[in-house]
Structure formats: C-alpha cells, structure tokens
Amino acid sequence: MQPTHVGPMDRSYRFADIEADVQQRWAEADAFRVARDDREKFYCLSMFPYPSGKLHMGHVRNYTIGDVISRYKRMCGLNVLQPMGWDAFGLPAENAAIKNGVPPAKWTRENIAAMRDQLKQLGFAYDWSREIATCDPSYYRWEQWLFTKLFEKGLVYRKESVVNWDPVDQTVLANEQVVDGRGWRSGAIVEQRAIPQWFARITDYADELLDDLDKLDGWPDAVKTMQANWIGRSTGLEIDFAVAGHDAPLTVYTTRPDTLHGATYMALAADHPLVAAAADADSALAAFVEECRAGGTAESELTTREKKGYRLPVDAIHPLSGDKLPVFAANFVLMGYGTGAVMSVPAHDQRDWEFAKAYDLPIVSVIADDNGVPGDVSEAAFVAKGPLVNSGEDDGKDFDTAFNDIADRLEARGVARRKTQYRLRDWGLSRQRYWGAPIPIIHCDECGAVPVPEADLPVVLPEDVTPEGAGSPLPDMPEFVNCSCPKCGKDAKRETDTFDTFMESSWYFARFTCPDADAMIDDRAHYWMPVDQYIGGIEHAILHLLYARFFQKLMRDVGLAQADEPFKALLTQGMVLKDGAKMSKSKGNTVDPQALIETYGADTVRLFSMFAAPPDQSLEWSDAGVEGAHRFLHRLWRLVATHVEAGIVAPAATAEGEAAELRRKLHETIAKVGDDVGRRYTFNTAIAAIMELVNALGRIDDTPSAEWQAVRQEALEAIVRMLAPITPHVGDQLWRALGREGLLLDAEWPVADEAALVRDTLTLVVQVNGKVRARIDVPADADRDTVAQTALAEPNVVRHIEGKDLKKTIVVPGKLVNLVV
C-alpha cells in the first residue's frame, strides 16, 4: 500500500463537534439495536436507575463500566445486548409531590426524559428500542399476574406484621423516615403497629438460594458470603419448656443444645401471648410492653438498644434438671423471629451474659476451655465450643455427642425436635403507599381475599393524583376502591396497598430480552438469559440480588424461564467520593456530570471515571484528575495529527533494531490491556499502560524513517482500538483519520503478535538476605548456575557477602536471585 494522502487534520481536539457527529453516525446506522442470531450472545446489564431527576457520578461510573465491557465484547465478535430502563416507582416521587404539588407520574416521566437525554450525551451503546419504565401498566401488569399465580400456588399469604407508625401524621413510615426513633416530619415518637400484609414464601426457596451460590463462579466471594449469612441456615433443636401452672409450654430454638445445662432464665418478646396475658393484671408490665413498642422496627436500632427486661410472675421448668427458671419479657427478643422466646445461657452467649449481669441472674459455666476447666465467664461470655462440665451425665462430652445425646433424650420424651432453621424471613410485599404497583387483590366479605382474574389485569394505578401529605390517597378514592367480587359478584373493596418496589427490579432483566412480549417473558429470554455480566453498587449485595434470584426461580417454576440463576457474573462497583465522603447535597460536595460533559466532553468524563480507581473500589473524584484525562486526549489527538501529516502508511508487521523495541512495547501493551479489560476488569491499569505507550511514541522523532512510520501506524491503530470502549467518540474520529473505513465499534480488538514479544536478555534483581543490592542483565536462556555466578560477580554484592558464609542461593527464574549469608 502506498502512503495515502488525507486532507489536513484539524490540529486541535474539538470534542463537542466530534461527539455530536459520531453519535449521529451511530444513530443513522441504528448501531445498538440487536436481535437473536447465530453468534454467541453476551448480555451486559447495569442496574437501572431510579429516575431521581438527573444523573449523578455514581450512575456515570456504573454505566461507563457496563458500556466498556459491552463495547469490548462486541469488538471480540459477540452479539451484545445492553439495555436500559427506569426503576420508576418509589418514595422520592411522593415526597416531591408533597413538596412541589406535582403528580408523581408527571414528575417521574419528566425526570426520565431528562436522564435519558444525559445517557445519550454520554454515548452509551444501549438498545433504546428495549427501554422499560416500571411505572407503565404494560410492565407492572406482569408482576401482578405472577402474584396471582403465586397466590394459586400458595406461595403468597397474608399475616400481621409490624410497621413504623407515626401517631401524629397517622401514617406508616419507611425506616429511612424514622430518625432516632422519631418521625422525620412530625417529630413524634414512632410506634410499632401490627397490620395485615402480604408475604412471599422466599423461605421455601432458602435451601436452593443458599446452595446455588456455589454455582456463581463469577460473583465476588464477599457478596456470596453476605447472602449465605443472610439466609443463615442452622441446625438446632426446638425445645419445649413447661411453664408452672400453665398447660402451654414455651417453645424455643437453639443451635447450642450442648449448653442447655447452663440455661438460667427465659426471655420473651414483649408481644408474646404469655406477656400480654400477664400484662392484663400488671399495669407496670403493660407500661413496659408499651415502652418496647416505641421506636422504629429497624434491626440496627433494636439490637443497639439498651437491653431491658421485666420479670413475669411465672417460672419455666428446666427440661433436664427440673429447676425453676425465671421468665422475663425483654426488649431484645422479637416476636417476628423464630418463636418469640429464647432460653438464656449467660455463660455462653454474650447478649444473655450482659442481661444476666444487669439483672443479677446466675451465670453457670458448662463448657470447658482448652485446659479442661470451666470457661472463664467473669469478664464476658465464653462462646467457644468444648467439652461439657457442670452438666451431670453429659460431663466430658464434645459438642456433637452432647448435641445428639441431649436431642435424643428430649425427643424421646416428646419435648424437643431437631430442626433446620433460617435467619431469612419471608418477603413482605405490601406497602401502604401510593406510587407503586397496586396489589391485585379484591377483598370480599363472603369470599375473603380474591385475586384479580387475569382478564382484568392490569389493575391500573390512577395517575392524575397528587399526594398532599401523610398517607396514600388510594383508600380515599371510591372509584378505585369500590368493585365487585370476581367470585360471587357482590360489592367488594379493592386492596389499596401497593407492591414493594423491589418487585419491579426483581425481573426487569428478563423483560429486557422481550420488552414487547404478550406474556411476562417469552422464549427470547431463553436465548439472552442469564445476564452474562451484571454491574451495580455493592449496596445491593443482599436485598435486590437475593429477591432477583428468588424471582428467577419463581419464573422458572411457573414455566416461563429456563435459567436457575439470573446473573452469571457480578461486578460490584465502589462508591464515588469527594473529599473522602459520599457525595450528597447536604454535605455540598456533589459534582454535576452535566457541567463536566459540557466543559470536557463525554470521552474525558468516561476516561477519568475508568482511570481514577479499579471499578470495585471507591473512587475519589478529582477535578484536577479530570484535567489530566482531558490533556491525555489532546496529546493523543496531536500525535495522530502529526502522524497523518507525515502520511498514512500500511501498518508494520515486523521491525528491526530500535523500531523492534518499540514494537515489542506495543505488543506487550496489547497483551496487558487485553487481559486487564477482558479478564480483570481493571480499566485503570489498562489506561495506564496505554498512556505509557503513548508517551513512548511521543518520544520518537517527528520525521522518522519509513520503518518508524509503519510501526507508528500499527501502534496508533492499536491504541485507538484499545481505547474504543472507553473513549468511543474521539476514537471513531481518529480511526477514520488513520485511513480506516467503517465504524470503530465494529473494528476487531487487537491481538498481540507473539513474535514481537521475544526478548533475548532479562534484567534480574540480586538480593543479599532479602535486600536488593544489584541488578544484572542475563541471557533469557541462562541456567541457574550462570545466573548465580553473574550475581556473585557484582561489586556491590561482593561488598555485602565478603567475609560471610554463603548459606543458600535462591534463583527465581526471570525474577531474582537471593543470596543468604
């Protein structure tokens, strides 16, 4: 190929024009619309945003990571699906409505339009034809449909459950709206109030959700550990303690029946029936129960409260010794967990120990330490397992033997059962809010709770409503509430609670594969699912990801889905910080992506977001760092312009002498960047390596030989392609400046030339007693003895081993020599 003359290239990098042009080119080519074909697929999904108004830096970071992976996989030849949508139901829309008098529907849709525009400015390669907004009836109708299927299968049910009740505003509060036990608006002390709510039987799937974690090779161990601990499968013993003077026993669950001999008291939840019965005759106890009800329902609040109890006028009977045990009502035992009663072994449980100290209850150590004497419980509980002591016939037994012997004896008497229990609780689906998907149930005096028939779905949420203050407006809307029973036809009332918004985010990934399906999902999901790479914040490690996994299994079990798990690989991105703290309006340390896009362009914002930190760590935002990223793009632009002015040539395929060294650097970089982008997802180190290569290229003479020119052409083409996923706009422009046809996004990802990587000498480090004393150059094929002899000949090495015995010589091939004296 002869040098081609291309018209003079503008020497300055005009990002605004370039980005608009390139985005137009993509639009004209409809470049991101995808469909099933014969190629291997890759489904890359970033967690969709709540449409809060405008993008923040966390979004920019999240979506840039997803876009880089998507574009890289596309250049590798895969059929890449990357969709985007809106998690459009939620509390902020109602708050905005109260504040500004705007209907949540209008507010939400305006925010969506604004944020969609921003995403387009950033140049993300989304197939916008698949866009979903979860507040559209065409979307939520299918989760209403699934709910009715689950109702038929008995997988949803109604039970009483406590909520945060604001007695002044007369409304239910979210945990977020409870600050220090008080309502955020009224300032009133929040009370726990039990109301009937719908639940999904996620505990029926607890074993599968736990066991399938082992299949998720592409998930971070930290997330799998958190989910496993959250599910919290344990094997233990359910034990009945007789109560003196009562027929009904107190049933408790324990994972440590080996410590049963050390049980010295019992603790009951404040709303346990036995407590309620006693409170009728004791006004002080009734006051204590009332006090336990004050404050929010968040677990963090309940478990950090000062532990308080109230002695009940009953005694339990120890099932082994027959001793009487005092029974307390306690504020740290919760009715919703297990049986609402616990046996307390203060010697071997820290919480029980603290309570026993406060209430002067006996602490009996029944587990021996390593020295065979009862564990020391003077300063704290002794929680380790060990042989039993002070345990009568069970003395000396280890944990397993004691567990089994005690279980066998109690089971034989019919007062205990071996039981597998979970920490995981069923998923409460009901919310007493307006801006959510209506729960498709009709309450009939005759027939009870009746699911809305499929033909009547969706139950559409009225949208021309502006909540004005506390509480959902739905119960006050007769046109919504009044209806007839689908079973008997009599007058009935519609359920006015809406779904938890985790419902919508638990299946959107599947809907993206077939957004226009006339069913929840259709067989297109079988091609695209599971998601090959899911990307989102670590804050979703438990709840969202667990519910989504649960929904995938539910959809499979109603015959819609094939995959057992929705997300093959997961990347949890870190937070974006400014001045060491999470960006927030209240701290005044926010950075607006929009202003940055306007000042520096999308490519600079994308580049800095990827360069500043590895994706899974927190990222410290730096305006100066953004300048640096911008400078780099200017430098690259000028480098290409200079090259193009000298003349475009065919890229080199081989080189000699110094040009060969540059070419080796090029192919080492290609190998490293391919590994960093394709396997490690460490985009920061990939960019650093490309910067090094650009620096090396910048050092060559401006008017080089034909050989230099060819190597430079080869290098620039590779650099532009390696940067293509990160800075796609400037890349596309430079790709054509270098004389290449077609869109850069369909160019092939560069592959390293093994022949260019060969080295004939290596530099090794020489250590004496682990300290670096010299560096030596040796032939790449030198044997150990040669290497050792070369090392021993170094003057500075000689100085450090003189007069000492050489005890050991360690040679690590290609790395170092360590001489031990």
Next chain:
RNA sequence: GCCCGGGUGGCGGAACUGGUAGACGCGUCGGACUCAAAAUCCGAUUCUGGUGACAGAGUGCGAGUUCGAGUCUCGCCCCGGGCACCA
C-alpha cells in the same frame, strides 16, 4: 450490636500466583519556548543522611510464619457498605 469490605508517597492509585514497593495520573519544584502570560515540551519528586556512589527506614498498629510479607496467620485501631419500608 451483627454480617461484609477497605487502610500503600503531598493526593488518586500500581505491585495479578509470597519475589525490584510507589507504574500511570494529579500536585509541587526546576528548566525550555514567550516581551509577558496561558498552553505545550523537558527534568526532578517516599522519607532521613550523604556532593555522590550508596546506606538506613518505610505499605493503619502489635506479634508470627518464610531465604523473602503490601500480599499469608493471629490480635487490635480507624473508615466505609448492609441490616429486611431509601433505592
């Protein structure tokens, strides 16, 4: 309180499998260009001592394993995420 992470120069970070601590970028200092400034380019930049070659110290703190530890083990401290109605 419980579960899960993280802590490396002035700053963001690199060191992937136990093998040269500080790549790359920012900042700072010095120089070139300019009447001058900006921009750009070149050089220096962990700390201490030394003109220097070099030497000593150094990855939150304290122990340990190893020829060798930022990396592995144990115990602490601090920061962050989650805790079921924020999303």
